[in-house]
Structure formats: structure tokens, C-alpha cells
Amino acid sequence: MSPVLDPTLPAPHRWIASERASDVEVTQAIADPVFAPVGNAWWIALLVSLPFVLWLIASIGWLFYKGIGIWGINSTVVWGVAIANYVWWIGIGNAGTLISSMLLLTRQQWRGSINRFAEAMTLFAVAIAGIMPIIHLGRPIYAYWLAPYPNTMTLWPQWRSALVWDFWAIISYLLFSILFFYIALIPDLATMRDRTRTRAGQLLYGAFALGWRGSARHWRRLKTLHTTMAALGVPLVCSVHSIVGLDFAASLMPGWQESIFPPYFVLGAMYSGFAMVIILALAIRWGLSLQAIITANHFEVMGRILLMASIVMGYSYASEWFMAWYGGKHSERSLVAFEFAGTYAPLFWALLACNVVMPQALWFPAVRHSLPALLAIAVGINIGMWLERILIVWNTLSHDYMPSLWRSFHFTFWDWSFLIAPLGLFALLFLLFMRLVPSVSMFDMRELAHQEGAA
Amino acid sequence: MSGNLIAEFRNPEVLNAALRRVKEAGHQALDAFTPYPVEGLDEELGIAPSRIRYAMLAGGLIVAACAFGLQWYSAVIDYPLNSGGRPLNSWQVFLLVPFEVGVFAAALSGVVAFLWSCGLPRLHHPLFEIPGFERATQDHYFLLVAAKADEAVGELRHVLEAAGAVVVTEVRQP
Numbered sequence: 275m276s277p278v279l280d281p282t283l284p285a286p287h288r289w290i291a292s293e294r295a296s297d298v299e300v301t302q303a304i305a306d307p308v309f310a311p312v313g314n315a316w317w318i319a320l321l322v323s324l325p326f327v328l329w330l331i332a333s334i335g336w337l338f339y340k341g342i343g344i345w346g347i348n349s350t351v352v353w354g355v356a357i358a359n360y361v362w363w364i365g366i367g368n369a370g371t372l373i374s375s376m377l378l379l380t381r382q383q384w385r386g387s388i389n390r391f392a393e394a395m396t397l398f399a400v401a402i403a404g405i406m407p408i409i410h411l412g413r414p415i416y417a418y419w420l421a422p423y424p425n426t427m428t429l430w431p432q433w434r435s436a437l438v439w440d441f442w443a444i445i446s447y448l449l450f451s452i453l454f455f456y457i458a459l460i461p462d463l464a465t466m467r468d469r470t471r472t473r474a475g476q477l478l479y480g481a482f483a484l485g486w487r488g489s490a491r492h493w494r495r496l497k498t499l500h501t502t503m504a505a506l507g508v509p510l511v512c513s514v515h516s517i518v519g520l521d522f523a524a525s526l527m528p529g530w531q532e533s534i535f536p537p538y539f540v541l542g543a544m545y546s547g548f549a550m551v552i553i554l555a556l557a558i559r560w561g562l563s564l565q566a567i568i569t570a571n572h573f574e575v576m577g578r579i580l581l582m583a584s585i586v587m588g589y590s591y592a593s594e595w596f597m598a599w600y601g602g603k604h605s606e607r608s609l610v611a612f613e614f615a616g617t618y619a620p621l622f623w624a625l626l627a628c629n630v631v632m633p634q635a636l637w638f639p640a641v642r643h644s645l646p647a648l649l650a651i652a653v654g655i656n657i658g659m660w661l662e663r664i665l666i667v668w669n670t671l672s673h674d675y676m677p678s679l680w681r682s683f684h685f686t687f688w689d690w691s692f693l694i695a696p697l698g699l700f701a702l703l704f705l706l707f708m709r710l711v712p713s714v715s716m717f718d719m720r721e722l723a724h725q726e727g728a729a
Numbered sequence: 730m731s732g733n734l735i736a737e738f739r740n741p742e743v744l745n746a747a748l749r750r751v752k753e754a755g756h757q758a759l760d761a762f763t764p765y766p767v768e769g770l771d772e773e774l775g776i777a778p779s780r781i782r783y784a785m786l787a788g789g790l791i792v793a794a795c796a797f798g799l800q801w802y803s804a805v806i807d808y809p810l811n812s813g814g815r816p817l818n819s820w821q822v823f824l825l826v827p828f829e830v831g832v833f834a835a836a837l838s839g840v841v842a843f844l845w846s847c848g849l850p851r852l853h854h855p856l857f858e859i860p861g862f863e864r865a866t867q868d869h870y871f872l873l874v875a876a877k878a879d880e881a882v883g884e885l886r887h888v889l890e891a892a893g894a895v896v897v898t899e900v901r902q903p
Contacts, residue, residue: 296868297868298867301867422803429808430803430804431803432810432812433803433804433819434815439826443825446829446830449833450833453836453837454836461866465866469863469867481852484850485849485850487862487865488763488764488871490761490762490776491776493765493771494766494776494779495846497766498779499779499781499840502839503836506836509832510829510833513829514829517825717764720764721765
């Protein structure tokens with residue numbers, strides 16, 4: 275597939291690496307890959323991701339049959355991979371809407387190239403995150419007890435419980451994200467409706483485009499709605515991940531009961547989410563030949579954001595250690611010593627290397643301009659952020675107040691299953707997304723091309 | 730009324746220029762159809778700011794109040810449970826759920842208000858019958874205008890063509 279927009283180097287415009295990007299060229303470049311025959315790379319990726327999805331389904335089935343004892347959890351370390359996964363996935367899930375709405379509110383024009391698939395990433399990641407607390411329940415068939423409904427037991431949910439907050443936060447956030455994603459998709463669905471040659475495509479895209487015809491009145495209202503939702507989205511995202519932080523911080527455990535947790539979790543979410551956006555942007559740019567639309571400058575600014583976030587993450591870790599020392603409680607100081615030198619110390623050092631040390635390479639412009647280097651750093655950050663979450667769980671639970679209860683967590687096959695298999699489901703959903711809707715917002719790109727003088 | 734014309738332009742600058750000429754000639758510009766939101770076009774067309782935000786505020790506040798009320802009723806009246814000596818009405822923590830569902834309700838009210846005020850969803854519209862109108866969502870810019878009088882339709886057509894319209898079509902309905 276030859277790209278419609280030929281990328282020219284050096285980029286003649288800041289955010290469009292093509293001399294000319296007329297409306298029709300932008301439309302073709304983004305919409306045509308969806309109509310084009312499916313390429314080999316896509317089929318291979320699909321066939322690779324499918325076994326993982328089956329593996330996940332089988333793992334969930336086995337878990338429901340056998341119970342949570344198949345994991346490496348024990349009576350001391352009662353939380354494990356499911357909780358770390360939950361925090362990790364919802365972190366990635368928070369980033370899409372956060373990135374999209376923050377960049378919209380701060381009028382960063384380059385958002386047009388990345389916001390669509392970042393929001394899709396949010397939807398899929400939050401959906402996967404939502405599975406995790408349910409499978410973590412000892413009796414998942416009663417998960418619906420979290421919802422308030424009239425019942426013969428005359429019981430109500432315990433509204434002071436962090437689990438109940440999670441339930442409402444995830445549901446509200448997932449539904450909000452679907453709306454936020456969908457309303458910005460309507461004009462592009464109308465473009466797809468008007469470009470597709472098949473009757474089925476016309477009916478399907480036509481139904482979801484809701485009769486959009488690009489009226490100036492409709493644009494005005496859509497803009498008002500989208501901006502207002504973005505303004506609501508930022509505090510919503512912050513509150514969702516703060517509530518995840520409160521799952522830990524509302525307890526009395528050493529290393530968890532810290533007022534820094536909510537903001538530190540929100541930042542961690544944005545950090546891992548941006549790293550994931552870089553990985554997906556590289557995949558989409560290569561897979562759909564969008565080198566002219568997702569430019570080297572986009573990766574450069576995302577690299578800067580990662581650098582900034584890594585510095586703040588380092589500050590957060592340091593302030594945890596400082597407060598443990600300064601607070602003077604034996605249990606807290608002993609926990610920090612355990613982090614650095616205890617059972618999980620190699621993982622802890624790896625997390626610091628991935629999240630704090632390695633991203634410092636982004637100070638060098640050469641690294642920010644090298645896509646392989648960025649990919650390596652982004653993958654490293656995602657690994658580091660998962661390690662951070664599992665270590666928050668393990669360190670505190672393995673090194674509680676009572677030394678006679680200290681025990682370690684040992685990975686089982688089923689822990690690996692729940693760590694790896696959801697990645698396949700995420701990949702599958704993302705591959706389907708790429709084939710069904712335009713991965714980049716076409717109308718935002720047309721606007722950007724006109725502003726950049728490329729149209 | 731049969732005095733409505735829709736003119737097709739190749740780019741937004743020409744459309745903007747044509748819009749000014751149409752207004753100078755005393756005709757009325759009704760609406761524009763563009764592939765992306767052209768800055769300033771809504772002011773030129775005199776489109777009033779939308780009131781979607783009021784609906785969002787109302788929807789969000791009402792649902793948040795209901796969520797708080799539900800928690801209060803269940804925790805204080807219907808199922809009082811002393812957990813660790815905390816007050817039955819623990820309003821500080823009861824604010825979390827109303828915030829979450831309130832934001833979602835505000836978004837949902839906004840979407841409903843948006844669709845309502847735009848007259849969407851709509852499966853068909855007379856404008857879709859116009860040849861070439863499918864390019865309004867891709868790369869062409871359309872201007873819908875009403876002549877000041879039925880006799881002035883010909884004059885309006887000249888104004889549009891002189892301003893650079895590619896095609897001018899008459900439309901029966903808006």
C-alpha cells in the first residue's frame with residue numbers, strides 16, 4: 275500500500291510531514307486503509323493474538339471452577355497479580371481520555387493525530403481492568419451485590435468501602451469514555467458513510483453517523499459539547515485513579531496509608547498511558563502508512579512528556595522514602611529497607627531503572643528522534659509501571675506489622691496467564707478497531723492541515 | 730418557499746468570501762456544510778451559542794443529588810450499620826459516588842441535548858439528494874442561502890457563481 279500523503283523529510287510543516295495535505299488527501303490517507311483489503315501483517319497479528327484470547331478465556335474458566343487458590347496468593351499476601359493488573363490496566367485506560375481532554379483544553383493542535391486511538395486504547399484497557407476486581411473476588415458470582423438494588427435480603431452496599439467506590443468509578447468512567455469517544459467519531463463516521471462503496475458499509479456507517487451532514491450549527495454544538503466533556507473528563511479521570519489509589523491509602527498498612535497516593539497514582543497512570551500511546555502510535559503509523567500524519571515531531575513531544583513524568587515519578591518515590599524516614603515509625607522504615615534489600619529487591623531496582631533512570635536518556639534530542647529508542651523506553655516504562663503496582667501490593671503485604679506473618683508471593687502458571695493473556699485480548703480489540711473506524715480523527719486533521727497552511 | 734440555493738465551493742476561504750457577498754447583496758445565509766469546523770463561520774452565520782451546558786449542569790446535579798440521597802437513605806434510614814463508630818451519615822465519603830455518576834450523567838445529558846438540538850439522529854435529509862453533497866463530509870464546502878425575494882433567485886445565483894461556486898443547486902426544502 276503506497277501512502278497517499280508522501281512523507282517528506284525534513285517535515286515542511288510542524289505537525290504534517292508533507293508539502294501538501296489537502297482535504298481529500300487527508301481523507302484518503304486515513305480512510306482508505308479501512309476499506310483496503312486486509313494485509314498479511316494484520317492477519318498475522320490477529321492469528322498471534324487469538325491464542326492469547328483463548329488462553330484468557332480458559333484461565334478465567336479454570337479460575338471460576340477452582341477458585342483463587344490457583345494463584346500464588348496466600349493468607350498473608352492476599353492480593354496479587356489481579357490487583358496489580360487492575361491498577362496497571364486502568365492506569366493505561368485513564369491516560370487516553372486524560373491525554374485527549376488535557377491536550378484539547380490546552381489547545382495543543384497536534385492532538386488530532388493521536389487522540390482517536392488513544393481514546394480507543396482507553397476503552398479497551400478500562401474494559402480489561404473491569405474484569406480484574408471481579409476475578410479477584412472469592413465468589414465472583416456475587417459481584418452484582420456491589421450494585422444497589424431492591425433485594426429479598428434487605429441489604430445495601432457498604433458505601434464506605436473502597437470496592438464500592440471502584441465499582442461506581444469504573445462504570446461511570448467507562449460509559450463516559452464511550453460517549454467521549456463516540457461523539458468525536460460521528461463526523462468521521464459520516465465521511466466513511468459517504469466514501470464506502472458497499473451497501474452494508476453505507477447502512478452500518480450511516481446508522482452510526484446519525485445523519486451527520488457537517489452543518490455549521492451542528493459543528494458549533496459538537497464543539498461546545500466536546501470541550502465541556504473534556505473539562506469534565508479531566509477531574510473525572512483524576513478522581514477515578516485517585517479512588518484506585520484510595521484502595522490502598524484508605525487502609526492502615528505501612529507503605530499504603532499515604533496521602534501522596536492519589537496524585538502519585540494519577541501521574542503514574544498518565545505516564546504508563548503515554549508510553550502505551552507511543553507504542554500504539556508506532557504500530558498504527560507503520561501499519562496504516564501514516565508517516566505524514568504521525569510525524570517525528572509528535573514522538574519528540576511525547577518523549578518530552580515522558581521525561582517530565584519520569585522526573586515527577588522519581589520525586590514521588592523519593593518523597594515516600596523521605597516520609598518513611600522522617601515519620602519515624604519503625605514499620606514504615608523497615609518497609610523501605612525491605613523494598614531496597616528484601617525478597618523482591620531485584621524487581622524494585624528494575625522498577626527504578628525502568629521508570630526513573632532509563633527515561634533520563636530522553637534529555638538527548640537524538641534519543642527523542644530515534645523511534646527504536648523511544649519504543650524501547652516506552653516498553654520499559656510499561657514494564658516498570660507494572661512492577662511498581664505489583665511491588666506496592668507485595669512489599670506491604672509481605673512485610674506487615676507482625677513479623678511472624680511475613681511470607682512471600684510465588685508466581686504460579688496462572689499468575690503468568692493473567693499477566694500475559696489480557697495483552698492478547700487488548701491487541702485483538704485494537705486490531706479490530708483499526709479495521710472498522712478511522713484510527714486518526716479526519717476532521718481534526720483537516721483543520722490542522724488548514725491551520726498549518728498545508729491544505 | 731422555493732428561493733433556497735445551495736452552492737458548492739472548493740475551499741473555506743472562497744466560501745467565506747461568498748458568504749460576505751451574499752450578505753452584502755441583502756440575501757440571507759441559512760447554514761453551511763463543511764468537512765471540518767471552519768473557524769469564525771458560525772459567527773458569520775449568526776448562530777447563537779448553544780445551551781447544551783445548562784442541560785449538562787442540570788443533569789449532572791440532579792443525578793448526583795439522587796446518588797447522595799440513595800446513600801443517605803440506605804445508610805441512615807433503611808440499613809443503619811455502625812461500622813467502627815463512624816457516623817451513619819458519613820457525608821464526606823458519600824461524596825465520591827455522586828461525583829463519579831454526576832459527571833457521567835452530565836455527559837449523557839449533554840449528548841442527549843446535543844442530539845435533540847441538532848435534530849439527530851435522522852436517517853434521511855433532503856440535502857442528501859443533492860448530487861455531490863457527499864463531499865460535504867470530505868473535501869467540499871457548501872453554503873445554503875435564501876434569496877431576499879422569490880424574484881431575486883436569479884440574482885442570488887449570479888452572486889454565488891461570481892464568488893466562485895462550482896455548482897449552484899436549487900433546493901425545495903431547507
